Amino acid sequence: MNKLKTLYIALFIAPLLISACSNEDEFIRVEDQYNLNPQTEMAKKLVNGTNLFVHIKKDTSYTVQEGLTATEISYVSHTGLAKKVFTFEVDLTKPNLSIEVSTPNNSPQFGMQQMTKQATFEDAEGHKVWAGVNADFFNTSNGTPQGIVYKEGLAIKTSVTDAVNTFFAILKNGKAFVGDQEDYETVKSSIQEAVGGRVTLVSNGILVTQTSPTLEPRTAIGVSQDGTKVYILVVDGRRFHYSNGMSYEELGQCLKAMGSYDAINLDGGGSSTFFIRNQPDFAANRFEIRNWPTDNGGMERAVGNGILIIKK
Known part of the structure; x- marks a missing residue:
């Protein structure tokens, strides 16, 4: 009888432990009933503005701070693959x-330093970090970013790796800007904050033709035509039943549907990190990673730089 009782307890507890240590509840299963009925405003934009969605398993939206809205969507793509954005x-x-x-x-x-650690060095009363993502590609030996870096109006790095490098910037007038190296020559004297990126996804409201079909975890950023709205997307990948990543073409479709007039790809793969502040105080665990970084089964990777959303 004791053996049977022990077996019952083990069978009951084991699934709970597995669930607690993973995002298994986000897995897409064959028995799921297909339903394309977006609930959040962002999901509606993506469904109506792309041809990528055939089934939404779950979509939730929450206000992190006034003017900062986060949305999480689990879905099945038009190619039959599970995705989480x-x-x-x-x-x-x-x-x-x-x-x-x-x-x-x-x-x-x-x-190189994890994004949630980088955030702690910027976080202070009157200057609270409420969210963030990773940014530019970088040399994995020493952390040198591929593109430009500006902080508080100071040009830390102005050189780039090659002709593909692009950038995201906040200008001194407070507006956001995305551009290529030709654009950089035009606006460089007006840059307050900037990080580099790579592939251009949307340019002047038009999707840029892509040739690579590779699906990977991605981080990307776009801006509205007037520079007052910024759109950031992270998609998880490399985990079949949970999320399989996106191609550049899919990424561009999403950023355009979200509202981007210009958009670029940032560093992806194991670098892709999406985090929020989960409490107003300065507790050690105040920064919470919401996505699933691919390194070592969900461990946050140390990266070269990042983008923080701050309430002053």
Whole structure:
């Protein structure tokens, strides 16, 4: 009898432990009933503005701060693959809401550090970090980013790796800007904050033709035509029943549907990180990663720099 009781307890507890240690409840299963009925405003934009969605398993939206809305969507794509995306919509017209660049230890020196750690060096009363994502591709030996870096109006790095490098910037007038190297020459004297990126996804409201069909975890960013709205998307990947990543073409479709007039791809793969602040105080665990980084089964990767959303 004791053996049977022990077996029953083991069978009952084991699934709970597995569930607690993973995002298994987000898995797409064959028995799921297909339903394309988006609930959140962001999901509606994506469904109506792309041809990528055939089934939404779950979509939720929440206000992190006034002017900062996060949305999480689990869905089946038009190719029959499970996907999980995370988005931020940032309204820069809201009082005291801003976007800043983070670096390891808040230093002008290059290196590598987890995004939730980078956030702690920027986080203070009157300057609270409420959300963030990873940013530019970087040298994995020393953390040197591929593209430009500006912090608080200071040009830390102005060189780029090659002709593909692009950038996201906050200008001194408070508006957001996405551009290529030709655009950089035009606006460089007006840059307050900036990080580099790579592939252009949307340019002047038009999707840029892509040639690579590869699906990967991605981080991408776009801006509205007037520069007052910023759209950020992270998609998880490399886990079949949970999420399989996106191609550049899919990423571009999503950023355009979200409202981007210009958009670029940032560093992805194991670097893709999407986090929020889950409490107003300064507890050690105040920053919560919402996505599933691919390194070591969900461990946050140390990256070269990032983008932080701050309430002053």
